[in-house]
Amino acid sequence: MDTLETRELRYFVAVAEELHFGRAAERLGMAQPPLSRAIQQLERRLGVSLLERDRRGVSLTGAGEVLLHEGRAALDATSAAARRTRRAGGAGGPDGSRNRLVLAVKAAAAHELLQKLLDAYAAEPDAAEIEVLPCGINEQGELLRDGRADVALMHTPYNSLAGFDSEELMTEGQIAVLPAGHPLAARRTLSLAEVSGVPDLPLARWPHDGGYPPGPGPEVHNQTQLAQLIALGRTAAVLPDSARAWLWAEHAAVPVTDAPPVVTHIAWPAHSRSLALAGLIRTASRL
Amino acid sequence: MDTLETRELRYFVAVAEELHFGRAAERLGMAQPPLSRAIQQLERRLGVSLLERDRRGVSLTGAGEVLLHEGRAALDATSAAARRTRRAGGAGGPDGSRNRLVLAVKAAAAHELLQKLLDAYAAEPDAAEIEVLPCGINEQGELLRDGRADVALMHTPYNSLAGFDSEELMTEGQIAVLPAGHPLAARRTLSLAEVSGVPDLPLARWPHDGGYPPGPGPEVHNQTQLAQLIALGRTAAVLPDSARAWLWAEHAAVPVTDAPPVVTHIAWPAHSRSLALAGLIRTASRL
DNA sequence: TCCTGTCATACCCGGTAGGTATCACTGAGC
């Protein structure tokens, strides 16, 4: 009767993101009139007004906001279905589990733990092939949701585990990474207040929810940038203890006693039922 | 390029569940040939074989199993998008949150807590309207996934919170509910081993993952049935302490000291962003 | 006033989803 088609969702999400029929149509590779008509049909079929068209552009109604959120989730789930099916297709055995597993890891994080995990899992009798997919700062959730990854290493409180199943792997303290020459670098320990209260050394800002939080520090989006800016004396950062592995000679590390501990989890979509994944998780939780 | 359409997923799930093209077509209200063709196109487009057609019927390949699981999740997400959008549509304000909220509750569970929650929330300044949706034993997850509900009261370890965000509301011990005349009913306390080790009083079995766990006890699917069977002396059950509220005169309740505590949570889909929901959760966590 | 930029309408065309009729194959009877 009224089941939304993937195509309609794609169209609506494009319009809702662009708030402009012409640009949305261009992005979708089609002309504007059929897009307008498709959205009208969608509104009629749902019996709900999704967009407010008045002079000078388009805005979302309350229902439109809901459909934007829920529609994105549905499109992610649909892409995930296609990707995971294709991945399982190649040379799958009869039990549906002898395939490759994609593991998303924030680039350069948890080196040691990852190495141990991969080694231990490879030694298992019926280990699947693991493809390590390096990803950005907070990208793991997106990759798990849309099926580009099957499982991820995530770090609370930096990543949110909402919507996933997870298993705790490791807890570590945090250190302040400072320019070696800075006065604070000589300290044995620091507090969060001390690190954040230095006007000449504002803390770097990481992307968060698609934007950067406000603040005086420079915006960085990978560890190489951060390392360089710290070495140049322009910024500082509070990072998990395992970041010591990639520090430069120009850096100094000082434990921050009151920083929240960083917990590394292995996380996967809650509905996963793959045997290969279960094996990897079992291996991980025994480390 | 190759985005799966909702229609294709619906068709495939029907065939994968029936394992029979004719019955699946009937269920879908269409003829068998176009269904066969649609599945073939789907397989070609995915580049993957989903079904094993040999003599005497159809069976799933590994990739088919994956698509069945992932496709169900995607279809649920799509239905949820439609339902929640429609619900938000009626008389939504400009902020997209002035709508009804559907709360799924296992019928007759947590009376008192529910009453307190509804009263407290109704007293909030900008409370939305709450529709209480009574549901079966383990149905809350399904309702949240496909959008028939926005939020639910769930009970660990009976319900799984996998895939949802949740907030802990209450912890209670468990009691053994026995026929009043039974020898064990006279005890002050019991252990799990004692309750489960009585040959003439096998524990009742609840549905779980679509079936019943094996065991000697009778299969029940609601509390009225259970109450009657206990009163008749045919079975016993281990239940949260709040079950005392609906016991009969023919029942006896004895605390089970080593039973895992039952924790009542309020749970919601992890990606929810509704203001009304946030308000309800805030109210609940302050109880 | 005209011009520009926006979304909606009118109309046409082609692809394809769906229907009917039929085939090909297998297994069970007799």
Place this chain on the structure above:
DNA sequence: GCTCAGTGATACCTACCGGGTATGACAGGA
């Protein structure tokens, strides 16, 4: 062995509808 029942696949046709082009309605700015 032959037929018959039951399965999914194929062939072919039709009609709908998704998409394109051309144009309209309307508001705002010079």
